[in-house]
Amino acid sequence: MATLQGIALVLVAGAATVVVLVRDPKRQIFLYMIYGLIMTIVLALLQAPDVALSELAVGSVAIPFTVLATLVRIERGRPR
Amino acid sequence: MTPRARAWVAGLSSVALLVVVLIGLARLPSFGVYRGPYGTVLDSVAPVQRKIQNVVTAVNFDYRGLDTMGEEFILFAAVAGLALVLRQDRRETTDEPLPPAPGRGEVGRTDAVRAFSLVGIALTSAFGLYVAVHPHLTPGGGFQGGAITAGIAALVFLGLGYRPFRRFVPQERAQPFEAAGAAGYVVVGVATLATSGAFLANTLPLGTFGAFFSTGTIPVINFCVAVEVVAGFVMLFGEFADETRVERVSPSREGDS
Numbered sequence: 621m622a623t624l625q626g627i628a629l630v631l632v633a634g635a636a637t638v639v640v641l642v643r644d645p646k647r648q649i650f651l652y653m654i655y656g657l658i659m660t661i662v663l664a665l666l667q668a669p670d671v672a673l674s675e676l677a678v679g680s681v682a683i684p685f686t687v688l689a690t691l692v693r694i695e696r697g698r699p700r
Numbered sequence: 701m702t703p704r705a706r707a708w709v710a711g712l713s714s715v716a717l718l719v720v721v722l723i724g725l726a727r728l729p730s731f732g733v734y735r736g737p738y739g740t741v742l743d744s745v746a747p748v749q750r751k752i753q754n755v756v757t758a759v760n761f762d763y764r765g766l767d768t769m770g771e772e773f774i775l776f777a778a779v780a781g782l783a784l785v786l787r788q789d790r791r792e793t794t795d796e797p798l799p800p801a802p803g804r805g806e807v808g809r810t811d812a813v814r815a816f817s818l819v820g821i822a823l824t825s826a827f828g829l830y831v832a833v834h835p836h837l838t839p840g841g842g843f844q845g846g847a848i849t850a851g852i853a854a855l856v857f858l859g860l861g862y863r864p865f866r867r868f869v870p871q872e873r874a875q876p877f878e879a880a881g882a883a884g885y886v887v888v889g890v891a892t893l894a895t896s897g898a899f900l901a902n903t904l905p906l907g908t909f910g911a912f913f914s915t916g917t918i919p920v921i922n923f924c925v926a927v928e929v930v931a932g933f934v935m936l937f938g939e940f941a942d943e944t945r946v947e948r949v950s951p952s953r954e955g956d957s
Contacts, residue, residue, distance in 0.1 A: 670839045
């Protein structure tokens, strides 16, 4: 279990770094969804299933949806 | 401030921050060591006192029920504020579905995307509702299950489009449920206050350990939270979906086109 937790923690650190380094918001939000899924696995491995479920719903559905909708809105709001 | 001076300030404060972080990391308890006494106490006490399997839920909806009520109203205030700001910005006067924005047709979806989201909707609703109604027996509860269930709304929008979304999950109809869910929590609190003299005291019969109808007021409060969270997230998705649809009419934008 400790090995799995170690691997998952390294993965989540890597995913978080990638999310920060990618500067295009559209790519960023899809990478963020992957980060959210890995974070869910980390929390499940740390035996916090209640928190894992919250992260699953908020991190991979609610936040990406609102950010994507906002990006669409910003693009269409630009002067033509 | 010159760029050179700014670099010095940034460098020095980074070094100072690094030192503080390293000191903090060195004093952390080692990985997996739990030092808080309350968790250990509750683990042995809660299953006996409340006949509950999931001690996390016992803390959220019973021992610390008042804190969770505050959290519930954070979501309520956030969604209400969002609706207030975005609707004002759109100058909305009716609850009718918004017309398509000029020059923007319905974006088509391929059959594969549609089929995939329909399967997703079926699985998500089963999983979300299961998580939402078993807070005392399995991990999860009203918040997690509610947020997962509301993911159906997002799937309908992404997989089927704006019009089916607006027909299937109109956020105007979610509004009363959002309010009723939030109010229900307070009503339970006031009712227990009237009957036992303590706000959110667990006064209902506790039932048998592991049964669906057990643990007293916990499933009742959880149901209120589930209703509030589903309605809140549906409203949230709805408001954002409307934003992708309508042409902005505020004066600051009119000169742009």
